[in-house]
Amino acid sequence: MNALDGIVTHLDGTAVVTMRGEIDAASTPTFFALVDQAVNAAPHVVFDMRDVWFMDSSGLAVFEYATREQQRRGGTITVRQPSRAVMRTMEITGLDRLVMVDAFVD
Numbered sequence: 001m002n003a004l005d006g007i008v009t010h011l012d013g014t015a016v017v018t019m020r021g022e023i024d025a026a027s028t029p030t031f032f033a034l035v036d037q038a039v040n041a042a043p044h045v046v047f048d049m050r051d052v053w054f055m056d057s058s059g060l061a062v063f064e065y066a067t068r069e070q071q072r073r074g075g076t077i078t079v080r081q082p083s084r085a086v087m088r089t090m091e092i093t094g095l096d097r098l099v100m101v102d103a104f105v106d
Contacts, residue, residue, distance in 0.1 A: 003027050004052075006034045008041070015042035020051035023059030031059060035066045043075035046102075050081040055089050067098050078102055 004027035006019040015038035023031050038045045045066065063077075070077050078100040082090065090096040 004030050006030065008034055008038050010042060013042055014044040014046055015039075016046045016048060018048040018051075021053075023052060023055040023062075025056065025058045028058040028062060032062050032065075035062050039066050039069045039073075039075070043070075043073060044078075045070060045075065046078045046080055048080045049083065049086055052086055053083050055086045060089065060093055060095060063095055063099070067095075076100065 004019060004021035004023055006017060009016045009018070017034050017038045019031070019034065021027065035045075067077055069075075077098075079090070080102040082101065087096070087101070090099075090101070
């Protein structure tokens with residue numbers, strides 16, 4: 001069973017990836033597919049993380065891929081409303097300095 005659901009929508013040159021669940025080794029293939037679809041579709045990608053309550057190193061690796069791809073293409077990545085737990089993981093690893101973060105939620 002997959003612990004992550006998500007969808008990619010498009011608005012004015014931005015791909016918005018909305019997710020719900022946990023990003024871990026079991027859900028990484030789903031997360032990677034969403035990320036790959038988004039970075040190949042738009043110069044700007046927003047990850048709506050308000051309903052993601054956990055992310056481990058496998059999720060961080062996918063974010064690193066997305067960041068590299070967007071930088072190579074001259075695009076941007078924004079993480080919107082990560083939970084405190086996800087934000088803490090981003091801070092510990094320095095991911096919060098590589099992407100734009102739009103307010104975290106408790």
